[in-house]
Amino acid sequence: MNLASLLSKDRIILSLKPGKKNKVIEDLVYTIKQGADAELIVSTLLKREELGSTGIGKAIAIPHCRSLAVDKLEIAVGRTTKPIKFNAIDKKPVSLIFLIIAPPQDPGNQYLITLGKIVQIAKELIKKKLIGKAQTPEEFITLIDQVEKGLKKGK
Amino acid sequence: MSTEIVEMHLKLLFDLDNLLNDMDEPAYKKIGFKVEEKEKQSLIKTRTDLLKKLPRATADIYERLKKRYQRAIAPVDNGFCFGCFQRLPIQLLARSEEIITCPNCGRILYWRKK
Numbered sequence: 001m002n003l004a005s006l007l008s009k010d011r012i013i014l015s016l017k018p019g020k021k022n023k024v025i026e027d028l029v030y031t032i033k034q035g036a037d038a039e040l041i042v043s044t045l046l047k048r049e050e051l052g053s054t055g056i057g058k059a060i061a062i063p064h065c066r067s068l069a070v071d072k073l074e075i076a077v078g079r080t081t082k083p084i085k086f087n088a089i090d091k092k093p094v095s096l097i098f099l100i101i102a103p104p105q106d107p108g109n110q111y112l113i114t115l116g117k118i119v120q121i122a123k124e125l126i127k128k129k130l131i132g133k134a135q136t137p138e139e140f141i142t143l144i145d146q147v148e149k150g151l152k153k154g155k
Numbered sequence: 156m157s158t159e160i161v162e163m164h165l166k167l168l169f170d171l172d173n174l175l176n177d178m179d180e181p182a183y184k185k186i187g188f189k190v191e192e193k194e195k196q197s198l199i200k201t202r203t204d205l206l207k208k209l210p211r212a213t214a215d216i217y218e219r220l221k222k223r224y225q226r227a228i229a230p231v232d233n234g235f236c237f238g239c240f241q242r243l244p245i246q247l248l249a250r251s252e253e254i255i256t257c258p259n260c261g262r263i264l265y266w267r268k269k
Contacts, residue, residue, distance in 0.1 A: 036163075037268060044170040047198060051178070052189035062188075066173040068166050068230060068265050089189055104173050104226055105237050112182040119186055 001110065003117055004145035006075050009137035016078035016097075021086050022046060025063055028076040028099045037069035041101055055088025058126040062118055064100040066111065073110055074101045075118075077140065079131070096131050098122065121147050161213060162254055165263065168205045169228045171198065172221065213254070220262055229262040238262040 011031045016024060022042075029041050044065040048054065055061040076099045083093030098118050102111035124147050125131050134140035175198065177183050178190055206214050220227035229238030236243055239260035247255060247264075255264055 035268075040163075040166055040170065043167060044174060047171060047201070048174055051174075051194045051198060052191045054188060056188070065170065066177065067170050068228065069267070071230065071232060071267060103230065104169070104228070105230065109182065112177070112180065112186070116182070116186045 007141045011076040012137035014079045016080045018080045018082040018084045028078045031076045032074045040069050041067045053087040055086040055094050057090035059095045060122045061086045061094040062098045066102045066104050070101050171202050228265050231264050231266050
């Protein structure tokens with residue numbers, strides 16, 4: 001399973017309107033679900049943020065949770081046009097957000113594996129200064145694919 | 156309390172429990188996300204408050220199932236309980252608007268909105 005194959009271009013927003021952390025999370029969730037399901041997911045994601053920010057530093061955040069509202073692993077990506085406050089680990093603002101929602105029943109623990117993989121890829125994007133590189137969702141998916149393949153080769 | 160409110164509280168409770176379970180998973184800890192112990196305790200209190208909002212019988216069933224299976228609620232997909240993977244009787248499917256349990260494993264069933 002590779003990360004690029006889990007990304008969908010209609011769930012990648014590369015010109016996300018900057019705003020409060022909660023609003024940005026909400027905007028990304030709405031690319032996946034609407035209505036009461038979206039409200040439930042947002043509520044759980046915000047509870048997760050209360051436990052400690054998922055801003056891993058260097059402008060990247062990875063909000064995540066499991067929810068009954070989804071039947072498979074769903075990922076949305078947002079890049080804000082201006083960095084936003086996210087109470088990240090390094091106290092710096094965030095501009096790239098990977099949002100992950102997994103179903104409660106998750107054969108093979110794909111959720112935690114994917115979460116770990118995203119952290120690894122995100123760190124690579126930071127290291128190689130690639131956060132702002134992609135201009136379209138298609139380019140973003142290609143970029144993630146290349147970074148992932150590069151990581152595999154490096155092993 | 157209306158069925159909708161009970162269902163909403165149950166879903167939130169279940170998602171909170173999954174959040175708390177994941178925090179204790181070695182694989183999750185290894186990824187390295189920051190988790191504040193004080194906030195975790197506050198979330199446990201939120202969970203307790205949420206449980207108190209449920210009718211006593213529902214809360215008892217939920218807690219009993221959680222103790223037994225870790226996950227007390229199972230989604231229904233294509234007529235199957237996704238907790239025990241048994242096909243559900245058709246009569247049960249016709250009652251999908253109610254909060255009901257799987258006749259095989261006893262988990263609380265949840266029909267996703269399509």
